[in-house]
Amino acid sequence: xxxxxxxxxxxxxxxxxxxxxxxxxxxxxxxxxxxxxxxxxxxxxxxxxxxxxxxxxxxxxxxxxxxxxxxxxxxxxxxxxxxxxxxxxxxxxxxxxxxxxxxxxxxxxxxxxxxxxxxxxxxxxxxxxxxxxxxxxxxxxxxxxxxxxxxxxxxxxxxxxxxxxxxxxxxxxxxxxxxxxxxxxxxxxxxxxxxxxxxxxxxxxxxxxxxxxxxxxxxxxxxxxxxxxxxxxxxxxxxxxxxxxxxxxxx
Amino acid sequence: xxxxxxxxxxxxxxxxxxxxxxxxxxxxxxxxxxxxxxxxxxxxxxxxxxxxxxxxxxxxxxxxxxxxxxxxxxxxxxxxxxxxxxxxxxxxxxxxxxxxxxxxxxxxxxxxxxxxxxxxxxxxxxxxxxxxxxxxxxxxxxxxxxxxxxxxxxxxxxxxxxxxxxxxxxxxxxxxxx
Numbered sequence: 509x510x511x512x513x514x515x516x517x518x519x520x521x522x523x524x525x526x527x528x529x530x531x532x533x534x535x536x537x538x539x540x541x542x543x544x545x546x547x548x549x550x551x552x553x554x555x556x557x558x559x560x561x562x563x564x565x566x567x568x569x570x571x572x573x574x575x576x577x578x579x580x581x582x583x584x585x586x587x588x589x590x591x592x593x594x595x596x597x598x599x600x601x602x603x604x605x606x607x608x609x610x611x612x613x614x615x616x617x618x619x620x621x622x623x624x625x626x627x628x629x630x631x632x633x634x635x636x637x638x639x640x641x642x643x644x645x646x647x648x649x650x651x652x653x654x655x656x657x658x659x660x661x662x663x664x665x666x667x668x669x670x671x672x673x674x675x676x677x678x679x680x681x682x683x684x685x686x687x688x689x690x691x692x693x694x695x696x697x698x699x700x701x702x703x704x705x706x707x708x709x710x711x712x713x714x715x716x717x718x719x720x721x722x723x724x725x726x727x728x729x730x731x732x733x734x735x736x737x738x739x740x741x742x743x744x745x746x747x748x749x750x751x752x753x754x755x756x757x758x759x
Numbered sequence: 760x761x762x763x764x765x766x767x768x769x770x771x772x773x774x775x776x777x778x779x780x781x782x783x784x785x786x787x788x789x790x791x792x793x794x795x796x797x798x799x800x801x802x803x804x805x806x807x808x809x810x811x812x813x814x815x816x817x818x819x820x821x822x823x824x825x826x827x828x829x830x831x832x833x834x835x836x837x838x839x840x841x842x843x844x845x846x847x848x849x850x851x852x853x854x855x856x857x858x859x860x861x862x863x864x865x866x867x868x869x870x871x872x873x874x875x876x877x878x879x880x881x882x883x884x885x886x887x888x889x890x891x892x893x894x895x896x897x898x899x900x901x902x903x904x905x906x907x908x909x910x911x912x913x914x915x916x917x918x919x920x921x922x923x924x925x926x927x928x929x930x931x932x933x934x935x936x937x
Contacts, residue, residue, distance in 0.1 A: 527927065533923050538920050541920055542916075544916045547907055548913070625919065628915045628919060631915075632914075636907075636908060636911075
C-alpha cells in the first residue's frame, strides 16, 4: 500500500475513530450547539439578520479548524518523538515528504469531518436568509488553505523544536496574533497598520471574504486578492514544513 | 411733522425687517428623497437608498462641508437614535466644497437590520459656520422577519452532540466486545 495513504489512514483513524477524536468532535459540536442556542435565545441578537449570523458561524468554524490544525500539527512530529515512535518512523522506508503528506492528509480528514459537522448548523441558522450555498462553498475554498497552512506551520515548529508544548504555545500565539484584527474592532482595523495587518493575515483575509460574500453578496472576482493571500499562506506553510520535516529533531 | 416721523419709522422698520429676513435665510438648502427602486413595504434585510441634495443658496463658497445621516427609531416606548454601525457603511460626506449655486447630490444606502418605525434625516454643517441645517425627514416602517427559527436550530443543536455521544458509546462497546 502507498506509504502516504497508510500514514494518512493511521492519522485519520487516531483522530476520528479514537476516543480522543470523538471527544473532540463532541466538544466541537457542543461549541456550535451552544453558539446556535445562544443566537436563538438572545433577543438582543434579533438585530442581526441571517447573513450576519451565518458569517459569525462560518468564522467560528474556521477558527476552530485552525485551532485543531495547530494542535494536530504540533503533535505530528514532537508527539511521535515524545511517545518514542519517531525514530522507528524515520527508520522505515518512508521519504520525509511522504511522511509530511500523510500527516497533512490526516489533518485534512479531520478538517473535512469538522466541515461536514458544521453544515447542519450553517443550514439551521442560515436557511431562511441569503447566501447559504455561497457560505458553505467559500468556507471550503478559503477555510481549507488557511487550516492546512496553520497545520503545516505547526508541523514545522513541531519538527524543529521536538516539543509538543513549545510547538503548541508558538502556534497558538501565532493564531491569536492572526485573530487579533477581529478583537481590536473595525475602527482600529481602518488605520494604516490595521489595514497592513489585514493585507498579510490569511485568517483576516478569509473572514473578510466571508463578510464580503455572505453579507454583501459580492462576486467571486472581488475575492481573488484574498484567495491569492491564503494560497500564498499555504505555500509558505508547506515550504516551512518541508524544510523542517526533512531533518526533524529526534534527540 | 408727525407724518414725517411716521414715514421715517416705517422706512426703518422695513429696513430692519428686510435685514432680519436676509440674515435668517439659511445659506444651504437640503432635500432628501427616497430612491425610486426602494421597496414599498420594506422588510428586515432589504436595502433602501436615499438621495440628499445640498445646495449652496448663499453668496459665498462653503468650505469643509460635512453632511451626515441620522436614523431615529420611533416605536412607542422605544424611541431612540439608532447606531448605524450595522445599517450603513456610508454615514457621512466630509470636506466637500460648494460654490454659490452649486449642489452636492449624495446617495445614502442602508440595510435594514431591525423591524420597527424609523425616521431618517440628513444634517449638514461647515467648517466656518456654527449652524447645523437639517433636511426634511422621511419616515418608513420595516417589517419584522423571523431571523432564526427555533424549530430548526434546536433539533440540530441537540441532535449532533447526541450523535457523537452515541458514536462514543458504540465505539466503547465494540472495543469491550473485542
